[in-house]
Amino acid sequence: MSDLPEKPSTASDPWQKLRDLTRARIGLARTGNGQTTRDVLSFQAAHAMARDAVHMAFDLDGLRHDLAPAAPLIVSSAAPDRTTYLSRPDLGRSLAPASKELLPRGDWDLAFVLADGLSAQAVMQQGPAVFHACRRALPAWRIAPPVIALQGRVAIGDDIAEALGARMVAVLIGERPGLSVPNSMGVYLTYNPAPGCPDSRRNCLSNIHLHGLGIDEACVKLVWLMREAQTLKLTGVGLKERAPQLWAPGTPEASHQTIAPTPEKRDTP
Amino acid sequence: MSYAATLSGQRFVFRDLRHLLASASPLRSGDVLAGLAASSSTERVAARLALADLPLSHFLSEALVPYERDDVTRLIIDAHDKAAFAPIASMTIGGFRDWLLSHQADTARLAAIAPGVTPEMAAAVSKIMRNQDLIAVARKIEIITRFRNTIGQRGVLASRLQPNHPTDDLKGIALSTLDGLLYGSGDAVIGVNPASDNVENGLALLDMLDTIRQTYDIPTQSCVLTHVTNTVEIINRGGAVDLVFQSIAGTQKANEGFGVTLGLLHEAHEAAKSLNRGTLGDNLMYFETGQGAALSAGAHHGIDQQTVETRAYAVARAFSPLLVNTVVGFIGPEYLYDGKQITRAGLEDHFCAKLMGVPMGCDVCYTNHAEADQGDMDALMLLLGAAGVTFLIGVPGADDVMLNYQSLAFSDILTTRSVLGLNPAPEFAAWLEKMGLYDATTARALAPPLRETELSRMIGFQP
Numbered sequence: 122m123s124d125l126p127e128k129p130s131t132a133s134d135p136w137q138k139l140r141d142l143t144r145a146r147i148g149l150a151r152t153g154n155g156q157t158t159r160d161v162l163s164f165q166a167a168h169a170m171a172r173d174a175v176h177m178a179f180d181l182d183g184l185r186h187d188l189a190p191a192a193p194l195i196v197s198s199a200a201p202d203r204t205t206y207l208s209r210p211d212l213g214r215s216l217a218p219a220s221k222e223l224l225p226r227g228d229w230d231l232a233f234v235l236a237d238g239l240s241a242q243a244v245m246q247q248g249p250a251v252f253h254a255c256r257r258a259l260p261a262w263r264i265a266p267p268v269i270a271l272q273g274r275v276a277i278g279d280d281i282a283e284a285l286g287a288r289m290v291a292v293l294i295g296e297r298p299g300l301s302v303p304n305s306m307g308v309y310l311t312y313n314p315a316p317g318c319p320d321s322r323r324n325c326l327s328n329i330h331l332h333g334l335g336i337d338e339a340c341v342k343l344v345w346l347m348r349e350a351q352t353l354k355l356t357g358v359g360l361k362e363r364a365p366q367l368w369a370p371g372t373p374e375a376s377h378q379t380i381a382p383t384p385e386k387r388d389t390p
Numbered sequence: 391m392s393y394a395a396t397l398s399g400q401r402f403v404f405r406d407l408r409h410l411l412a413s414a415s416p417l418r419s420g421d422v423l424a425g426l427a428a429s430s431s432t433e434r435v436a437a438r439l440a441l442a443d444l445p446l447s448h449f450l451s452e453a454l455v456p457y458e459r460d461d462v463t464r465l466i467i468d469a470h471d472k473a474a475f476a477p478i479a480s481m482t483i484g485g486f487r488d489w490l491l492s493h494q495a496d497t498a499r500l501a502a503i504a505p506g507v508t509p510e511m512a513a514a515v516s517k518i519m520r521n522q523d524l525i526a527v528a529r530k531i532e533i534i535t536r537f538r539n540t541i542g543q544r545g546v547l548a549s550r551l552q553p554n555h556p557t558d559d560l561k562g563i564a565l566s567t568l569d570g571l572l573y574g575s576g577d578a579v580i581g582v583n584p585a586s587d588n589v590e591n592g593l594a595l596l597d598m599l600d601t602i603r604q605t606y607d608i609p610t611q612s613c614v615l616t617h618v619t620n621t622v623e624i625i626n627r628g629g630a631v632d633l634v635f636q637s638i639a640g641t642q643k644a645n646e647g648f649g650v651t652l653g654l655l656h657e658a659h660e661a662a663k664s665l666n667r668g669t670l671g672d673n674l675m676y677f678e679t680g681q682g683a684a685l686s687a688g689a690h691h692g693i694d695q696q697t698v699e700t701r702a703y704a705v706a707r708a709f710s711p712l713l714v715n716t717v718v719g720f721i722g723p724e725y726l727y728d729g730k731q732i733t734r735a736g737l738e739d740h741f742c743a744k745l746m747g748v749p750m751g752c753d754v755c756y757t758n759h760a761e762a763d764q765g766d767m768d769a770l771m772l773l774l775g776a777a778g779v780t781f782l783i784g785v786p787g788a789d790d791v792m793l794n795y796q797s798l799a800f801s802d803i804l805t806t807r808s809v810l811g812l813n814p815a816p817e818f819a820a821w822l823e824k825m826g827l828y829d830a831t832t833a834r835a836l837a838p839p840l841r842e843t844e845l846s847r848m849i850g851f852q853p
Contacts, residue, residue: 135839135840135851136840139849142559143559143561143791145553145555145566145789145791147569148569149801154801154835156801164788168758172758208727210423297759297795299758299791300789300791300794
């Protein structure tokens with residue numbers, strides 16, 4: 122056996138059908154007080170994939186291809202490598218000085234930053250599609266060339282926007298990989314971004330992945346936020362308060378609400 | 391006031407108490423990030439030598455954050471119990487450590503001094519204690535709390551059942567709740583972190599959990615871990631609020647970052663007490679804490695992360711909580727880099743809280759970007775079990791599918807109970823026995839087929 126099924130499947134397992142209702146690891150087989158070999162190894166396999174997702178780097182050729190015809194600019198944060206990035210969030214938030222010169226100053230309504238964050242594969246899989254969809258939906262907007270940020274956190278978008286002279290920035294970033302989802306992407310939208318901008322001035326769409334918020338739906342919400350931000354000249358708490366009830370509580374979309382303050386037990390990548 | 395010690399012919403000077411405490415703290419990434427860690431291993435031990443000679447009473451005269459500027463400092467100073475402090479008033483930090491380990495410091499004496507121990511005293515003594523010291527002393531302390539059952543007594547290891555779901559789907563949460571109950575989990579609380587902080591959503595979740603509890607007559611309490619202001623609104627709208635939850639930290643500014651003040655906590659505490667839902671007691675506050683929270687809010691005031699964490703326990707202590715837990719590995723490697731640092735922090739948080747009289751549990755956990763794995767969690771859960779931790783948190787298969795991190799599996803808590811000879815809360819154990827899930831004579835969890843359990847009706851099975 123080389124391929125571990127994600128969930129054990131036997132016709133006699135009464136939990137089998139119930140697992141359609143949650144991805145939680147319910148109804149694991151028991152041996153004594155412990156778990157059976159299959160479940161222990163399934164868990165280790167999922168953990169290994171999540172660990173590898175954290176440490177995997179962007180495939181830049183692939184990203185260039187997927188972003189075409191747009192020609193991306195490639196910049197780095199002040200964190201030179203993954204190990205430094207993981208222990209120094211301050212470095213991941215700021216643009217490396219040498220990268221500033223790569224960014225052409227212009228009269229941009231909007232800039233997109235594709236940052237690896239904690240899962241480069243999340244952004245490789247979903248970032249270009251979100252970029253293209255937004256660009257199509259906003260034909261009159263002056264949109265800067267997409268910027269790929271290596272070893273980047275959300276706030277690196279502030280430095281990039283300042284260098285570009287952009288009035289709004291959308292940071293597409295890989296979220297903390299979980300065991301069931303190693304490739305979840307978040308989008309942080311900031312109007313009038315500047316270094317030191319607090320998180321309460323951003324709006325966020327999170328959980329963008331195959332089993333979460335779909336790309337099409339994410340783009341509809343994102344474009345709505347962008348237009349509102351343009352009109353109101355703000356993002357964050359002020360925009361959240363004016364947002365209509367786009368999705369009702371208790372529906373599967375409930376967790377993807379535009380948030381400004383970070384909820385309990387969560388943080389900004 | 392400055393402090394100094396000479397080690398190996400080198401003289402080390404520490405400019406103030408914050409600098410001394412930070413330099414004495416075991417190495418962790420959060421203090422390096424904040425620029426507060428000792429600059430060398432030798433300096434770290436020199437700081438411990440200086441700290442060991444410092445009188446405990448000194449901590450009553452030098453505040454780490456000015457009294458005028460911080461309500462947590464005011465709470466610590468104003469609530470200090472001088473009579474309780476008297477037996478240890480003449481000790482140095484080093485002498486206090488030796489006394490804590492002595493046979494003279496038994497359960498009754500440790501309970502008596504707790505109101506006289508400030509957070510900074512607890513943090514200071516912990517910094518010169520080895521891991522086994524933190525376990526040996528904490529094990530002697532017994533802090534018993536009650537709502538619908540009794541937890542914290544020697545020989546009891548309670549557990550929080552955390553049935554989170556990424557979209558708060560009621561059926562999904564009910565399934566995870568059933569899964570945990572079948573493992574004998576949930577005596578501390580059945581507590582869900584909602585994906586949405588919406589009040590309607592909180593009401594629906596509480597209603598479902600309360601219905602399950604009442605249907606099966608489960609001697610436990612439920613909680614939706616939403617912001618305290620939401621909980622007050624849920625109470626005002628008639629929601630089934632057993633416990634009031636809030637994340638707290640060790641400075642006024644960090645608490646403001648969480649959107650809370652002492653006044654708000656007081657108001658919520660009073661509102662929940664007025665519901666009179668507890669049957670055995672009225673401990674009904676539930677707090678979560680964790681090293682790194684103050685630094686990540688930019689509100690640590692130059693205090694090392696372990697010391698500022700202990701100040702949150704002074705906030706907790708003021709509200710006679712049922713439960714407090716440190717979410718020790720959740721914050722990530724920039725604060726606690728690896729399994730070694732997570733383990734040390736978990737033992738420190740547990741010891742310091744217990745020394746101050748706070749019923750401390752632990753979310754033994756890690757994220758996928760930390761250098762840790764389930765082996766580290768096995769070690770920490772057993773160490774904390776040996777230390778007499780009030781409760782541990784369990785999620786199905788150790789995988790929280792909403793918050794995307796790993797905690798303990800329900801089975802891990804069974805292993806901890808079984809290896810260390812610990813039992814669920816007595817009322818809950820009796821209920822488990824009635825449900826055919828526990829054999830009290832062998833103290834062994836039973837695992838009948840799902841269809842044969844009465845609880846499976848919860849999800850529509852007819853046994």
